Amino acid sequence: MALAAAPAAADEGGVSFWLPGIFGSLAAAPQQPGFSLTSIYYHTTVTAGGSVARAREINAGRLPVTIAGNVEASLTGKADLAIVIPSYTFATPVLGGQATIGLMTVSGRNTTSIDALLNASVLAGPFAASGSRFFNLSETDTGVGDLYPQFFLRWNAGVNNYMTYLTGDIPVGSYDPNSIANLGLGHGAIDGGFGYTYFNPATGREFSAVAGLTYNFKNPDTQYRNGVDFHVDWGASQFVTKQFQIGLVGYLYQQLSCDSGSGDRVGCFESRIMSVGAQVGYIVPMGEIQGYLNLKAYKEFESENRPEGWNVWLTLALSPAAAPPPAATPKRHLALK
Template sequence: MTRALYPWHSAAHCPACATAAHLRGACEGGGEPLRSRPDNAPPHRRRALAFGLAMLAALTGQSATVLGGEGGTSHVIPGANATLADLPPTTPGVFFKPMFLRYQGEASAQIPTAAGIVANVHATVETLILGGGYTVQPTLLGGAHYSVAAFLPYSWMDISADSEALGGIGVQSRVSGFGDLTVVPVMLAWKPSDWQYDFLLPIYAPTGSYELGRLGNPGLNYWTFDPIVGAAYSGAKTGLNAAIHLGYAMNTENPDTDYRSGDLLHVDASVQQIFPLGSGYLNVGAEGWYFQQVTGDSGSGARLGDFEGRTAGIGPVIGYIQPLGQQKLVLELKWLPELETRNRLNGDYLWLKAVYKF
């Protein structure tokens, strides 16, 4: 029996990400080694490459004005989903997925927060996310691999802004604490061939540190339900990988501020090429995203009105897959700059992810 190269073979979503495993052939063990792109790519590979490039072009070719919502943010974060390290697993067993995220950004426009309306915001946030999950042995629903996962973030925040309530006087918040727990009770992955089809249901629970009147809060103090569907292609012999996931995030009201952030439609996509390197495999590529708020913010606390927006961006991804006997380790680094934003901060996301399959 052959073994999967990836430690999981698809995983979850972040701060609720899980894991991913793609490639068959050498990937699912014992087959011929992965090769870099052949000189004469077969038609199915050219179609997959066109599919991936078209996704990235569609995601980033539109004007990028960002996501609204209370605090100018949401539970759904660019870079949490879409690449090899983020696909739902298709091999049984336990996986562990630690992640680190650093975000630095600023905004001159007004933004609603737990401390009231603020402007000229400067923020640096570093978050450590620990989590993992389990993929069961039997398949269901026509061959679907079923997994569950959970992720818990801990953030260090340094935020400064000018407070409207204080007449424009500058305020600062340096706080650390646990963020909102992400539970993924349903992860389904069908992989009949080089194509994989996914359904995920991440649920973000308001368990994180939150104080009314505080500028920086690791928790958002409301629930988010984010059903996601996706498709991914993994060329067993060529090493080409492309993925796209579409989600619709629905938020409940923040009871402390009487503020309900609008629903969010989000698309994440990536294209990656895998090359043999040393005793493992190097992968390089790009990830793009497009987030569109489709309903306005509401509630008595929504003093800036609908506060709708959208965001888009693209950035490089590099990773390494290292087989370790019967286990496997995947490392991934990506830099995702926001192209242009409105109604929130404009900055850069830096992700470092690891996935270890037991």
């Protein structure tokens, strides 16, 4: 058992503050002033694996004894989350742009399991013995996650749209430092970045990208600090009609600096993950409210020190409908005398 080890994963427990894929198409496009509500069902399935081999020689009287062991371990994680983001967009410009404030909440179920196979052998002179044993650890956390306040500023210049944002983590969610399955992070974080959207209503073509950096604070329970993380979310789509949209999505996540703190026992493991997927979207007119339904699916690859898998997003966004254009004023014909 002293040889057993879980698969090494950068970012504490292999979980980062930033949830890759949270941004997508039309990220920097202007919003309608007033209250909006975004609801997301998120499912992810990831796996990771690793092995470690160690050997040690001791002296048992006059007979040298060699103890060797190898541990092969695999991790599987599944999560079903409900993400709800109420927000408010101000009609009065701020710094020449459009300001939006919001609060993201997370609840759901997270299940993580680790399977490990221990192979050990003992060599004492001409005598040898070997054996193996299988171990399993599985835990589930069901509850509420942390709170994520958000602030956005957006600017529009024709088909070009620009955005800057600031968000962070308030660690109030379900968290146990001795558990391998948590909905909360156990530490605070702050994240900021910039976004761009090209959208031409005449052609229906759209491209969006949002890049940001995450600074993590130390986990007070484990004395572990995640490194600085860089992330890019992007989406490209074509509106086949004024309401129906199809396209591609993807993300890149790269840890830029090492994890640290007295609780870091794995060293400088910097994580990376990439993903590409597909999306469909549909704008639903609902009178004074406009609905937007979007389905995204991602397949991850090129993982390093981080679990890899796939995830699905089903989003319903409700916002005030755009005001109709003013009716044309009939021309009055004057009779000339």
